[in-house]
Amino acid sequence: MFVELNNLLNTTPDTAEQGKLTLLCDAKTDGSFLVHHFLSFYLKANCKVCFVALIQSFSHYSIVGQKLGVSLTMARERGQLVFLEGLKSAVDIVFQAQKEPHPLQFLREANAGNLKPLFEFVREALKPVDSGEAQWTYPVLLVDDLSVLLSLGMGAVAVLDFIHYCRATVCWELKGNMVVLVHDSGDAEDEENDILLNGLSHQSHLILRAEGLATGFCRDVHGQLRILWRRPSQPTVHRDQSFTYQYKIQDKSVSFFAKGMSPAVL
Amino acid sequence: MAAVATCGSVAASTGSAVATASKSNVTSFQRRGPRASGTNDSGPRLVSIAGTRPSVRNGQLLVSTGLPALDQLLGGGLAVGTVLLIEEDKYNIYSPLLFKYFLAEGTVSGHTLLVASAKEDPANILQELPAPLLDDKCKKEFDEDVYDHKTPESNIKMRIAWRYQLLPKMEQIGPVSSSRFGHYYDASKRMPQELIEASNWHGFFLPEKISSTVKVEPCSLTPGYTKLLQFIQNIIYEEGFDGSNPQKKQRNILRIGIQNLGSPLWGDDICCAENGGNSHSLTKFLYVLRGLLRTSLSACIITMPTHLIQNKAIIARVTTLSDIVVGLESFIGSERETNPLYKDYHGLIHIRQIPRLNNLICDESDVKDLAFKLKRKLFTIEWVQDNYLRQERNIYPPGFSYLLKQKDSAWGEGSLQHSTFLMSFLAKATAFASRLVRHSEPLKQNGSGRIRQAAGPRLWHDGRRQEAPGLLGIPP
Numbered sequence: 001m002f003v004e005l006n007n008l009l010n011t012t013p014d015t016a017e018q019g020k021l022t023l024l025c026d027a028k029t030d031g032s033f034l035v036h037h038f039l040s041f042y043l044k045a046n047c048k049v050c051f052v053a054l055i056q057s058f059s060h061y062s063i064v065g066q067k068l069g070v071s072l073t074m075a076r077e078r079g080q081l082v083f084l085e086g087l088k089s090a091v092d093i094v095f096q097a098q099k100e101p102h103p104l105q106f107l108r109e110a111n112a113g114n115l116k117p118l119f120e121f122v123r124e125a126l127k128p129v130d131s132g133e134a135q136w137t138y139p140v141l142l143v144d145d146l147s148v149l150l151s152l153g154m155g156a157v158a159v160l161d162f163i164h165y166c167r168a169t170v171c172w173e174l175k176g177n178m179v180v181l182v183h184d185s186g187d188a189e190d191e192e193n194d195i196l197l198n199g200l201s202h203q204s205h206l207i208l209r210a211e212g213l214a215t216g217f218c219r220d221v222h223g224q225l226r227i228l229w230r231r232p233s234q235p236t237v238h239r240d241q242s243f244t245y246q247y248k249i250q251d252k253s254v255s256f257f258a259k260g261m262s263p264a265v266l
Numbered sequence: 267m268a269a270v271a272t273c274g275s276v277a278a279s280t281g282s283a284v285a286t287a288s289k290s291n292v293t294s295f296q297r298r299g300p301r302a303s304g305t306n307d308s309g310p311r312l313v314s315i316a317g318t319r320p321s322v323r324n325g326q327l328l329v330s331t332g333l334p335a336l337d338q339l340l341g342g343g344l345a346v347g348t349v350l351l352i353e354e355d356k357y358n359i360y361s362p363l364l365f366k367y368f369l370a371e372g373t374v375s376g377h378t379l380l381v382a383s384a385k386e387d388p389a390n391i392l393q394e395l396p397a398p399l400l401d402d403k404c405k406k407e408f409d410e411d412v413y414d415h416k417t418p419e420s421n422i423k424m425r426i427a428w429r430y431q432l433l434p435k436m437e438q439i440g441p442v443s444s445s446r447f448g449h450y451y452d453a454s455k456r457m458p459q460e461l462i463e464a465s466n467w468h469g470f471f472l473p474e475k476i477s478s479t480v481k482v483e484p485c486s487l488t489p490g491y492t493k494l495l496q497f498i499q500n501i502i503y504e505e506g507f508d509g510s511n512p513q514k515k516q517r518n519i520l521r522i523g524i525q526n527l528g529s530p531l532w533g534d535d536i537c538c539a540e541n542g543g544n545s546h547s548l549t550k551f552l553y554v555l556r557g558l559l560r561t562s563l564s565a566c567i568i569t570m571p572t573h574l575i576q577n578k579a580i581i582a583r584v585t586t587l588s589d590i591v592v593g594l595e596s597f598i599g600s601e602r603e604t605n606p607l608y609k610d611y612h613g614l615i616h617i618r619q620i621p622r623l624n625n626l627i628c629d630e631s632d633v634k635d636l637a638f639k640l641k642r643k644l645f646t647i648e649w650v651q652d653n654y655l656r657q658e659r660n661i662y663p664p665g666f667s668y669l670l671k672q673k674d675s676a677w678g679e680g681s682l683q684h685s686t687f688l689m690s691f692l693a694k695a696t697a698f699a700s701r702l703v704r705h706s707e708p709l710k711q712n713g714s715g716r717i718r719q720a721a722g723p724r725l726w727h728d729g730r731r732q733e734a735p736g737l738l739g740i741p742p
Contacts, residue, residue, distance in 0.1 A: 033626050055586075057560045063324075063624040087557035094554050095499050107550070110486040151549035151583045153486060183586060190579035219632055220682050249626050264682045 001040040001068055002033075002254045008227065008245060009206075013045035018138050019171045020178075023204035025197065027184035028212035029223045033249055035144045036061070038179045040068040043075055047176070048136035050125040052118070054086035054148045067252045080136060082125040086148070107152060115154065115162035123169055126176065139176035141166055146200075147183040147193055156195040163200065184209075205230055213246075220264035221246050225256065315517055315563075317375025318346065319447045324624050329377075329519055329565050330448040332367030335647040337448055339617055339636070340590060341629025344567075346519060347560050348589035348621060349552070353572040354526075355596040355613060360638070361569045363645060364594075365523055367451055368567045370395040372465070372521035374449055379467035380501055380522045382494055384531035388469030391525075392462055397455035399643075452643045470497050472532065488533040488544055491551040498522060499558060508562035520564035527551075528570045528584075537574040545580065552587040589621040594638075608650070611637035615647055632681070 006012055024034045039061065042049050053061060062072040075081035084103060092098070093107050103121035106113045126139035149159050163180065170176045182200060185193050201207060209226040229241045245256045257263070318327050321342050328343030331350065337343045344350050350368075354361040372379050373395060381388035475493050487495070501507075506514025528534055528548050535544055559566055568588070572581050585591050596613035597603045615636045622628040637650040677684050 030622060032622065036626065060624050064626060067626070087553075087560050089557075090554050091499070091557040091561065094495065107554075147583070147586065148553070151546065151587060152553060153546040153550060183582075185579060185582045188578045188582035190582060193579070215685075217630075217632075217634060218682060251625075251627060254626070262682065265686070 001044055001070075002037050004256045005037055005254065006041070008243070008256060013041055016041075016045055016177070018175045018177060020205040021167055021171055021200075021203060022177065022179045022206045022208065023200050024179065024181040024208050024210075025184050025201075026181070026210040027186050029210055031181060031183075031208075031210035032056075032144070033254055034208055034210060035142070035179075035181055036064050036068060037254075039072075039142060040065055040070045042140045042142070042177070042179075043070045043072075043080065046080075046137050047140045048080055048082075048126060048138075049075070049140045049142060050082045050084075050122055051142045051144070052084045052086070052122070053144050055145055057087055058083055058085050084121065106154065114158045115149070119162055119165045119169075122166055126170060126174060128174065139170055139174050141170050141176065141178045143178075143180040145181035145183060146196060150190075150192050150196065156192040156199070159196055160199045163203070167203065210247075220248060221262050222249050223247060224259070315519060317371070317377060317447065318519060319343070321345070323629060326623060328447075329521070330371050330375075331364075331567075332369075332371035332449070332451065333364070333645060333647070334448040334450065336364075336592070339631045339633075339647065340620060341631075343447070344565050344590065345621070345623055346563055346565050348623070349556060349559060349566045349568060350590045350592065351584070351588035352567065352569045353591065353593040353618075354569050355594040356573055357596065357598060358526075358571070359598070360594050360596055360613060360640065362525070363453065363640070364592075365525060365567060365569055366391070366395050367645070368521065369523050370398065370451055370457060371449060372519075373457065373461055373467075374398045375519075376465070377519045377521050378505065378507075379465060380470070380498065380520060381467065381525075382470035382472075382497070382523065383525040384472035384490065384529070385526055387471050388467070392467060392469075393456065395457040395462070396451035396453045397457050398461075399450040399452050450644060453640065453645060454642055468497075468501055470494055476533075486546065487550055488547045490533040491547060494524070495551065495554055495558075498555070502558060502562045502564065507564055518563070520562065522559075522564055522566040524566065524568045526571060527568050528572075528575065536577065536580055537571060538576070540576040545577065548580065549583050549587060552584060556587060585619055588619070589623075590617075591619040592616070593618050608637065611639045611648075611650065613638055614650070 001013070011017070022038070024031055024038075026032075026034075039049070039051065043065075051061075058072070065072045072081060072083070076083055086104060089102065089104050090107055093102055093104060098105065098108075101117050103118040105117055106115070122141055126141065128139075129135075146159055146163075150156060163178075166178060170178055180200065182197050183193065184197055207226075207228040207230065209228070211224045211226065213221060213224060224244060224246050227243045227245070231240070244259060246259050246262060247254050247256045248262065255263075315327075318329050319342075320326065321328050323341070327346040328337075329346060330337050330343050331340070352361050352364055369379055369381065369392065373392075379392075381391055383391060470493075472490050472493075475497070476490060502520065503511055504514070505511075505520070507518075507520045526532070528536055530537055534547055536548060555566065558564075570584070572584070572593075575581055593616040594613060595616065597608060597611070598613075602608050615638045617631065617636070620628045620630055633649045635650045636647055638645060638647045677687070
């Protein structure tokens with residue numbers, strides 16, 4: 001959890017809004033630091049987190065999480081974190097015949113199916129346990145990242161359907177939050193990715209867009225973050241608020257500053 | 267992967283938590299927990315594998331790519347468990363060289379090799395590996411028995427520095443000379459036959475394997491890719507690189523090399539048609555390969571003819587699914603061949619992507635304009651601006667080019683100081699240079715009788731100290 005980013009977003013782990021879909025987007029740079037931020041943020045907020053990690057292994061998130069002050073292994077042991085490791089499951093699915101349906105079993109199928117098993121997995125993981133006392137505050141679904149599903153043969157419409165079902169269950173029914181990461185391919189003309197990105201941009205309440213600098217590589221400023229608040233359900237009485245900051249990623253934190261106000265220049 | 271714990275107590279607290287959560291005791295990207303071994307000290311005993319070293323940034327295990335210059339640009343080497351994707355140059359002349367350097371480094375370090383190709387028989391590829399440049403002392407030790415498992419007796423109790431006794435001891439397999447990290451190779455000579463025969467290698471030649479009638483599970487990959495994945499998974503499991511085989515205790519690295527992946531010879535049509543039927547085959551293959559690598563002690567090099575892929579979206583997806591992406595651009599046939607700026611070089615090398623593994627930051631090199639040249643013996647990578655600076659010294663003041671040449675200087679290309687200086691300097695320089703053009707008002711003279719000269723290419727040519735405009739200018 002980056003304290004400076006919390007200040008920019010005007011949230012703390014105790015006072016976060018519920019029922020929101022946050023879209024993380026990166027263009028020409030790596031936006032994974034935002035995923036680490038939200039993962040540690042919601043674990044500190046005592047939420048039940050379901051993390052669909054398709055692109056990196058568990059130990060990667062675990063080691064970075066330790067730098068940010070959360071222990072993923074402890075969270076998994078006490079049931080706060082449900083972790084679906086895409087890479088390990090892919091190896092199991094492709095090389096061994098599975099008896100029970102697996103959330104990622106579309107990897108075995110030749111035709112692009114739908115993501116219903118994955119949605120069933122998410123719903124099962126986040127459904128409230130009837131133990132009387134409420135142990136966790138609210139459920140959170142984290143997906144890193146959705147563009148990989150397109151690379152694995154899913155159509156953009158299937159992925160949008162999956163997000164729609166998840167939003168209905170997690171955000172509306174269970175009053176939880178969702179955070180998804182999508183890559184923006186920019187000028188690579190990836191039509192499926194553009195459909196996915198545009199569709200999600202219209203549905204989300206908060207868009208965090210990490211972009212590389214237009215002038216190229218810089219050692220002191222790693223990129224630019226655009227924050228866009230939206231109210232998709234209400235007609236736009238207020239204009240959508242948008243802020244832009246530049247950032248530099250350090251070993252354990254990220255420092256944000258206004259455009260052109262990097263400490264290296266001042 | 268094995269992380270070198272520099273402090274025994276830190277490893278004990280993190281290692282035990284991680285060790286209980288995992289089933290296998292060898293997994294990449296995992297810190298090794300303390301093992302109960304019969305020694306006096308309580309710290310963990312770590313075994314170092316020949317030809318690897320831990321990264322300075324986060325203790326990840328790195329292997330050399332075979333080119334020490336490339337290792338430096340990639341932040342120390344290729345991390346175990348990752349994929350190095352080489353985008354081939356147009357006529358496929360230099361990418362096989364990088365491929366062979368990688369395999370040669372594996373042979374010299376004693377790693378197991380897995381070579382997959384659809385074009386050449388892997389045995390022929392191995393015959394053409396470049397010879398290592400070992401100095402005489404190392405060569406003599408190399409002729410002796412390489413797999414000398416005698417561990418040094420190191421139970422001497424320390425008297426004065428007794429605290430250091432608690433630090434982990436390193437066992438080394440093999441003589442020290444062959445476990446050096448990164449060797450130089452002579453591209454004009456072949457690797458000696460005895461080295462090739464001493465190495466443990468597996469070959470996958472597609473025309474041989476595709477004809478066998480082993481039942482293949484359908485999963486929408488082209489048959490070539492499916493067979494290759496099964497072959498790789500078989501080797502990893504049989505030889506114990508993922509730690510799941512109870513009979514095999516493997517303490518070595520598997521180096522996988524796949525040549526010309528994505529070309530029509532593999533049965534894939536992404537190089538032929540824009541929206542073929544198999545457009546997801548390659549990306550699915552890369553995803554499953556990534557999963558295999560992350561859970562085993564292996565490193566992979568893939569060369570891919572990306573300039574032939576018709577659909578640009580696939581190249582973007584392939585880049586996302588690979589860890590390190592290096593692009594080669596040779597000057598053959600392009601107009602740069604006759605450009606005097608590049609006359610010493612054979613091509614440009616672009617480091618397109620470096621991964622952030624177990625970390626928020628990555629070791630990105632500041633130097634972006636890199637060129638390579640293949641001299642008779644060595645393949646070198648240099649910063650092309652060195653050549654540029656030599657020729658264009660007239661534009662930069664001599665003090666500035668001195669600052670640029672410093673190692674790790676804050677004024678290097680890409681730093682804010684550099685860009686700010688250039689912008690203000692060039693703005694002032696053009697403002698002064700415009701005084702050479704006849705305007706309506708004459709050149710102003712100050713009272714001392716000395717005309718402030720205009721800035722231009724001639725200003726610093728003869729090395730005499732002249733007044734320089736811009737930031738170095740003396741205020742009137």
